[in-house]
Amino acid sequence: MNIGEASEKSGLPRKTIRYYEDIDLIRPLRDRNGYRAFRDKDVHKLIFLSRARALGFSIDDCRTLLALWEDDQRASADVRALAQDHLAHIDHKIQDLQSMRATLSDLITACAGDHRPDCPILASLEKE
Amino acid sequence: MNIGEASEKSGLPRKTIRYYEDIDLIRPLRDRNGYRAFRDKDVHKLIFLSRARALGFSIDDCRTLLALWEDDQRASADVRALAQDHLAHIDHKIQDLQSMRATLSDLITACAGDHRPDCPILASLEKE
DNA sequence: TCTTGACCTTCCCACCACTGGAAGCCCCAT
DNA sequence: ATGGGGCTTCCAGTGGTGGGAAGGTCAAGA
Incomplete structure (x- = not known):
């Protein structure tokens, strides 16, 4: 399977897939002509990565998750801990x-938004 | 006023201030020795930028906001529109x-988190 | 006067996770 | 033979800094 098909099946752009190979997240084989040859296993990994990224895990987290995924001896506690750290991170964000939203929303409410120059939004950015 | 003092007064790192000059957000004068010479006006701008950035406005938005701020003829409607776009952006984020949080939280709840390898988190990343 | 140390300058590299583009093979259909 | 699409590598850029090198400048103290 060439990169185009792997891209379609995983939903990841070709560029991203090459990048993931570059940083050793996946290791597709090579055909004699130099083309990457993806096995189902590789596509499976790509899908895994795509989902994990969609949940906001960093590439580094993904690396760890992939390792845990491939380790039959893993303890689910390790996965859970990683996920919980990430959850805390998301909560913080x-x-x-x-x-930000609250402040901005207040300012917008206070701003007349007409043709006149007086603007509490700018005023608030300006002064203490 | 040298960059150190401008940094203290504005709360922005020296590096950031130099960057802002680089991209033409501010234009401090220069002393004969080559040191940047900040006027109160420059520091005022830096504080403005620092606040706007803290509200999550992009550098490009900041450029527009600065221009509006300096324009006595501005219409507050323009500022308001920009802020509202940004608010929508924040809401989207x-x-x-x-x-993400909801999905992840569900998965964490479902995961035993013990020494066994069975893990709904990994399972969910793996399959459809 | 000399030295020390705290400033300041420019320049380049690194980060994260890609993304775009150029130059050049390879393969298949016509 | 030709054209078009897919593939390859490599280089550069994104945003908004941060780190650090190499070197100039300034004020205070011995």
Whole structure:
């Protein structure tokens, strides 16, 4: 299977797949003509990576998750711990964004939004 | 005023200030020795930028905001529109994160997290 | 006057996770 | 033989810094 098909099946762009090989997340074989030859196993990994990335795991986390996935002896506690760290990370981001949102939303409400120059949004950015 | 003092007063790292000059957000003067010479006006701008960035505005947005800020003839509607676009952007991000959070949280709940290898988190990343 | 140390300068590299583009093979259909 | 698509590698860029080297400048102390 060439990269185009692997891309279709995994939903990842060709560029991303090459990048993942570059950083040793996957190791597809090579045909005699130099083309990458993907086995089902490789595509399976790509799908795994695509899902993990969609959940916001970093590439480094993905590396660890892949290793755990391939390890029959793994303890689910290890996976769970990683996921929980990541959850905390996400929560932190959400809180940051919500705090931004609140401030911004207040400012927008306070701004007349007409043709006049007076603007509490700019005023708030300006002064203490 | 040298960059160190401007950095202290604005709360921005020296590196960031130099970067902002590089991309023409600010234009401090220069002393005869080549040192940047910040006027109060420059520091004022830096503080403005720092606040805007803290609210999550992109550098490009900041450029526009600065221009509006300096324009006595501006219409507050323009500022408001920009802020509202940004608010929508933030809301979108929050929603993405919350959807991640929900999925991840469900998976964590479902995972025993013990010494056994069975793990719904990995299982969910693997299959459809 | 000399030295020390804290500034300042520019320049280049690294980060993260890709993405775009150029130059050049390879393969298949016509 | 030709054309078009897919494949390859390599280089460069993104945003917004951060780290560090190599070297100039300044003020204070011995």
